[in-house]
Amino acid sequence: VTAADPGPEVRPAAVAAREIALVDLLDRLLAGGVVVTGDITLSIADVDLVRISLNAVITSVEAAVPAAAGGRRR
């Protein structure tokens, strides 16, 4: 992480070139894409799906990464 360096920085993340961040993927796969009513997803409201999944992600991240060991500054 080069956050301490105030110089210009851009990450030209060619999608194939590095692992895509899950959060970027979920922005698109849970809120984007053509919605077709499937046979199975029928009763799961889209909004609920997003909420459920993101709650799951946040909860898991918090469980897996105790605040002190987060690797984040501050």
Place this chain on the structure above:
Amino acid sequence: MSCYLYAVAPAAARAAADGPRGVGGAAVTTVRERDLVAVVSEVPDEEFSEEALRQRLEDLERLEEVARTHHGVVDALAAHGPVLPLRLATVYHDPARVREVLQERYEEFAGVLASIGDRVEWGVKIYARDTAPTGPPPAPSPAGARSGRAYLEQRLRLRREREDGRRSALELCRRADAELSAAADRVAHHRPQDPRLSGEDGENVLNAAYLVRRDRAERFTALVRGLAARERGVRVELTGPWAPYSFTAGQTV
């Protein structure tokens, strides 16, 4: 076996579907209707019942597995040409049902495909630089009221600096968004990402997607790099090219 639907694409994409495996390692195949194909793979009924699916999507590891697999299939198609990615976890009872849906909705699918044309999506995120001190603030010395006040003044100054930084990041982000939108055909704004999810430093002030013609990709990415080089107060992150996920979101077919 149930049928998991990844994308709808021109029939020419059929060969390209011969790429990565689908969910659960199943082979990816296509269901054809006129000049369109639905790109699908078989999934076990019991793992993709409504209840099983709900549980799967609530479990981070399994959610990630499905999401990455779904994206892998879509991305391989997008590398070859236009593709309409489907929302995650669209499942039918069997391929015959997929064919039915493709027949019923043919005009809609073809219309959305035509509106996207030969364009892909680029993601641009802007983060305000985290100007907070990296260490704990200096502890007040026991020397008395004078240093106590100096301590408070310093705390206030730091807070003001941080707020100024945030304000200028937001302004910059409006300008950047206008500049990038002008170079793109469409723009979509995602919610700023929660740092608990992204693990990134600094507040995410812009999380946008731009729909850009493939032959203008270089110009667009150069613009983003120029922005990153010019604007010192923020960090700019570029992702893509993506299949046009963010521009098919409103399409209920």
